[in-house]
Amino acid sequence: MGNESTFDYIIIGAGAAGLMLADAMCKDAFFDDKRVLLLDKDAKKNNDRTWCFWENGTGVFDSLLHTSWDAIYFGGADFSKRFNIAPYQYKMIRGIDFYEDVLTRITQHPNISFRIDEVLKVSDKDYEVEVITKETTYKSKRAFNSIFTYEMATHQNKYPVLQQHWLGWFVKTEKPVFEEGVATYMDFSIPQKGNTRFMYVLPFSKTEALVEYTLFSKELLALEEYESALNSYLKERLGCGAFEILDDEKGSIPMTCYDFQEHHTKNIRFIGTAGGWAKPSTGYTFMSTSKKIPVLINHLKIGKPLKDLRFKNKFWYYDLLLLDVLAQNNAKGQIVFETLFKNRDPQLIFKFLDEETSSLEDIRYMAGAPWLPFTKALLKRLF
Numbered sequence: 001m002g003n004e005s006t007f008d009y010i011i012i013g014a015g016a017a018g019l020m021l022a023d024a025m026c027k028d029a030f031f032d033d034k035r036v037l038l039l040d041k042d043a044k045k046n047n048d049r050t051w052c053f054w055e056n057g058t059g060v061f062d063s064l065l066h067t068s069w070d071a072i073y074f075g076g077a078d079f080s081k082r083f084n085i086a087p088y089q090y091k092m093i094r095g096i097d098f099y100e101d102v103l104t105r106i107t108q109h110p111n112i113s114f115r116i117d118e119v120l121k122v123s124d125k126d127y128e129v130e131v132i133t134k135e136t137t138y139k140s141k142r143a144f145n146s147i148f149t150y151e152m153a154t155h156q157n158k159y160p161v162l163q164q165h166w167l168g169w170f171v172k173t174e175k176p177v178f179e180e181g182v183a184t185y186m187d188f189s190i191p192q193k194g195n196t197r198f199m200y201v202l203p204f205s206k207t208e209a210l211v212e213y214t215l216f217s218k219e220l221l222a223l224e225e226y227e228s229a230l231n232s233y234l235k236e237r238l239g240c241g242a243f244e245i246l247d248d249e250k251g252s253i254p255m256t257c258y259d260f261q262e263h264h265t266k267n268i269r270f271i272g273t274a275g276g277w278a279k280p281s282t283g284y285t286f287m288s289t290s291k292k293i294p295v296l297i298n299h300l301k302i303g304k305p306l307k308d309l310r311f312k313n314k315f316w317y318y319d320l321l322l323l324d325v326l327a328q329n330n331a332k333g334q335i336v337f338e339t340l341f342k343n344r345d346p347q348l349i350f351k352f353l354d355e356e357t358s359s360l361e362d363i364r365y366m367a368g369a370p371w372l373p374f375t376k377a378l379l380k381r382l383f
């Protein structure tokens with residue numbers, strides 16, 4: 001392989017998944033003699049998102065942390081509490097810091113190149129993969145694709161597809177209304193309007209925070225509806241006085257148990273959100289991606305067809321039930337999460353959502369949730 005446009009691996013998308021994969025290749029000698037191309041239509045020079053996740057103790061992204069919190073607040077209609085989450089911490093990374101860190105490391109590996117180009121078509125020709133871009137055509141033995149579209153999941157109706165969608169404002173307030181060191185994980189003390197709606201607040205100081213109005217529902221709202229909810233929360237609920245919006249962040253993450261398996265081929269693997277790596281019941285994708293990359297790397301080293309790699313486990317069934325509950329009655333989220341946080345410690349909730357609980361812990365976790373909607377959802381799935 002010496003050709004300018006021919007590679008061993010092409011990674012499409014230099015976002016969370018593409019960069020974690022390229023970084024893992026940089027760090028593993030197996031890939032030293034492999035030619036790798038990383039493609040993105042964007043130069044990744046903007047802070048287009050922030051990633052948050054909880055973690056037990058120290059972790060590989062700690063050097064990139066922007067902020068971390070040792071406590072969380074859960075707010076409900078009848079139950080609210082501030083929890084110390086040790087040994088967990090809730091951590092935040094700015095997208096730009098992550099992009100810069102990995103892209104700089106990649107420049108030290110001449111076998112891995114990053115090119116800015118828009119991908120138009122990717123096809124598995126069985127003996128090679130063809131990637132057609134705006135500028136040219138590339139070929140590789142294998143390709144990893146992180147371009148996600150909702151149609152990938154919504155073309156079927158066996159599994160509901162909800163969205164976790166939100167508008168977030170980075171605000172600076174006149175009055176000191178935020179509690180430093182305490183992240184508001186979910187505040188349901190706002191009108192639910194037939195959906196699962198909550199506020200998420202990440203304070204950086206007493207007067208600065210990222211405040212997000214978030215829904216778990218099928219359809220997006222009009223921009224004004226997110227804005228008006230944020231305004232009322234800041235002014236009426238928090239009493240923040242005048243405030244300035246320093247920046248904003250809008251997003252939508254798929255929440256579905258559709259497993260994306262049919263999209264993979266022998267030589268093309270979808271990764272990240274496009275690979276179904278967003279945790280169906282929470283939308284958290286960053287840590288879920290970082291846990292799947294080493295498994296993918298091992299799979300590559302064995303040389304098996306890419307579509308043979310599967311991640312389905314018992315947690316898939318638990319996620320499916322929650323999504324069925326929310327799809328059947330979208331207003332149920334508040335009572336489900338409120339009952340859980342009332343009955344169980346966040347440490348167990350985090351461990352369960354990290355898919356690290358034993359069967360006994362699973363039972364303990366589930367016994368802390370309202371049983372009726374889940375039993376109904378289970379019966380509906382079974383029969």
Ligand SMILES: Cc1cc2nc3c(=O)[nH]c(=O)nc-3n(C[C@H](O)[C@H](O)[C@H](O)COP(=O)(O)OP(=O)(O)OC[C@H]3O[C@@H](n4cnc5c(N)ncnc54)[C@H](O)[C@@H]3O)c2cc1C
Nearest residue numbers: 013015016017040041049051052119251272273284285286
């Ligand atoms: C605003 C926002 C905030 C989020 N916050 C969190 C969070 O706090 N915690 C969490 O766990 N998850 C979060 N997520 C969900 C998830 O972690 C992110 O979406 C994450 O970036 C997904 O990684 P990815 O690699 O699948 O996709 P992306 O990071 O979106 O990467 C895909 C890449 O493909 C490129 N691309 C797209 N089309 C083309 C094309 N045609 N040609 C070439 N390149 C293309 C894009 O430019 C992009 O760089 C958030 C998502 C958003 C949108």
